[in-house]
Amino acid sequence: MKLKFMCSYFSFIAVCSSRSYTTKTPFRTPFRKGLGRSSWKSLEARASQTVCLTDEQSMVLDAIAKKQSVFITGSGGTGKTFLMNCVIERLRRVHGKGGVFVTASTGVAACALNGVTLHSFAGVGLGLADKETLLSRVLANDWACRKWRRAKAVVIDEISMVDAELLDKLEFVARKVRHEKGDKVWGGIQLVVAGDFFQLPPVRARGEALKGYAFESMCWDSSFDLQVELTKVFRQSDDALLTDLLQSVRRGEIDHDNMKILKLCCFDKEMDPSAVRLYPRIRDVKKMNDKMLQELNGELMAYTAVDSGADSWKRQLNEGLAPEKLELRIGARVMLIKNVNVKSKLVNGAAGTVTGFTKPYKTRLICGCSVMPIVKFDSGLEMAVHPENWEVIEGNTVLARRQQIPLVLAWAISIHKCQGMTLDSLQADLSSAFDYGMVYVALSRVKSLAGLHLSGFEPCKIKAHPKVLEFYQRLNGGEMS
Numbered sequence: 408m409k410l411k412f413m414c415s416y417f418s419f420i421a422v423c424s425s426r427s428y429t430t431k432t433p434f435r436t437p438f439r440k441g442l443g444r445s446s447w448k449s450l451e452a453r454a455s456q457t458v459c460l461t462d463e464q465s466m467v468l469d470a471i472a473k474k475q476s477v478f479i480t481g482s483g484g485t486g487k488t489f490l491m492n493c494v495i496e497r498l499r500r501v502h503g504k505g506g507v508f509v510t511a512s513t514g515v516a517a518c519a520l521n522g523v524t525l526h527s528f529a530g531v532g533l534g535l536a537d538k539e540t541l542l543s544r545v546l547a548n549d550w551a552c553r554k555w556r557r558a559k560a561v562v563i564d565e566i567s568m569v570d571a572e573l574l575d576k577l578e579f580v581a582r583k584v585r586h587e588k589g590d591k592v593w594g595g596i597q598l599v600v601a602g603d604f605f606q607l608p609p610v611r612a613r614g615e616a617l618k619g620y621a622f623e624s625m626c627w628d629s630s631f632d633l634q635v636e637l638t639k640v641f642r643q644s645d646d647a648l649l650t651d652l653l654q655s656v657r658r659g660e661i662d663h664d665n666m667k668i669l670k671l672c673c674f675d676k677e678m679d680p681s682a683v684r685l686y687p688r689i690r691d692v693k694k695m696n697d698k699m700l701q702e703l704n705g706e707l708m709a710y711t712a713v714d715s716g717a718d719s720w721k722r723q724l725n726e727g728l729a730p731e732k733l734e735l736r737i738g739a740r741v742m743l744i745k746n747v748n749v750k751s752k753l754v755n756g757a758a759g760t761v762t763g764f765t766k767p768y769k770t771r772l773i774c775g776c777s778v779m780p781i782v783k784f785d786s787g788l789e790m791a792v793h794p795e796n797w798e799v800i801e802g803n804t805v806l807a808r809r810q811q812i813p814l815v816l817a818w819a820i821s822i823h824k825c826q827g828m829t830l831d832s833l834q835a836d837l838s839s840a841f842d843y844g845m846v847y848v849a850l851s852r853v854k855s856l857a858g859l860h861l862s863g864f865e866p867c868k869i870k871a872h873p874k875v876l877e878f879y880q881r882l883n884g885g886e887m888s
């Protein structure tokens with residue numbers, strides 16, 4: 408039955424355009440024309456005006472207002488990142504800007520929230536030493552100590568990439584540094600953690616065993632007042648078949664019907680030339696982008712990021728998505744790495760092609776270049792892309808800032824870097840997929856089956872860790888959602 412629907416589905420998409428754009432968007436005009444910056448509504452107010460928060464999302468915000476510690480999870484595209492932005496704003500209203508520290512396990516995720524990496528916030532270096540050594544390191548570091556003591560709330564995004572050992576060490580450091588608050592877990596800090604453990608696990612050297620997921624830490628259960636799993640998938644809301652397939656892949660399962668669907672994505676579909684290629688390994692990404700750029704004939708335009716702040720913090724900017732050096736030619740496939748205009752769908756992940764370059768109005772140089780790129784996005788919109796800022800903020804201090812054109816070459820990107828993105832069309836080469844959750848992360852970026860192309864796919868590459876399965880079963884009272 409499912410297979411029958413699937414076949415008619417594919418003939419349907421063959422007749423229609425191979426691209427798919429969400430038309431049932433819940434967004435209304437986010438800003439009223441003519442309003443100055445100071446009149447803009449808060450993010451949360453705008454969010455609730457333009458989109459309907461689900462009951463689960465509202466429940467999280469209510470808990471935040473009550474100063475509860477919350478773990479937010481859910482499959483890819485259920486709005487964790489979207490909600491985190493509202494959560495951060497609510498926390499700042501509750502505690503004041505200076506008491507809220509926004510962190511994430513990776514530079515990419517930290518930059519997306521204008522925060523810092525968890526390691527750099529904590530002042531524990533790589534965090535490899537034992538907990539007592541790390542504590543004395545923090546106590547000897549005035550700045551790190553002050554941050555821990557000033558913190559009223561700490562946000563950690565992409566928790567799936569933090570190991571259990573590190574989480575326990577940080578909880579120990581927080582409790583000891585803030586001993587005047589009693590012996591409370593995390594020294595009484597309100598903790599808001601988000602992530603999906605079915606996605607990528609902590610990065611480790613090749614062959615090195617997993618040290619344990621964060622939920623295996625000793626402090627996990629006592630760290631939260633509330634653990635919420637978001638269940639409404641927004642990203643694939645127009646494609647029930649893909650939503651259903653992804654739920655199985657997430658659990659590491661693939662039945663006969665879903666296998667057939669994925670096989671059709673491998674062989675029977677004409678390749679969309681605009682599809683982003685996803686590779687498990689960075690070297691393949693670089694090779695592909697360099698090769699494709701070289702094949703173009705036009706003049707090479709180079710944009711060098713304008714950075715400010717201390718060198719140690721600038722390093723984190725390099726871990727983010729905005730490149731230090733961006734080279735473009737007419738014809739280059741590019742992707743936005745920042746939301747530029749949500750109403751016009753110029754959002755993080757929107758792909759397009761460079762069609763020309765134009766002189767900027769007033770400014771003479773844009774990131775070292777005299778012209779700005781003009782991009783024709785796949786939605787049909789063509790526009791000059793202006794530089795944007797990325798900041799590393801801790802509490803209320805801006806530690807570093809990068810100005811760069813918000814584009815990356817997008818013939819190819821790595822599966823690690825695409826975690827968090829929404830893509831219209833992708834081609835994933837899964838032949839060298841090596842880790843738990845990797846296939847799921849790659850597949851769950853796309854909005855519809857029409858935009859999904861696979862190569863190197865084998866069912867054994869779909870892997871979910873048994874401990875993760877167990878954790879979610881416990882979270883749902885024995886039931887998998």
Ligand SMILES: Nc1ncnc2c1ncn2[C@@H]1O[C@H](COP(=O)(O)OP(=O)(O)OP(=O)(O)O)[C@@H](O)[C@H]1O
Pocket residue numbers: 433458459460461464481482483484485486487488489490603641642826827828829851
């Ligand atoms: N309540 C909502 N109403 C409408 N759209 C929403 C809502 N919440 C989130 N979205 C939209 O759903 C899409 C996916 O959200 P988001 O990227 O936050 O998901 P995610 O759970 O963080 O995904 P991933 O785990 O893959 O990073 C975004 O386009 C976001 O704007």
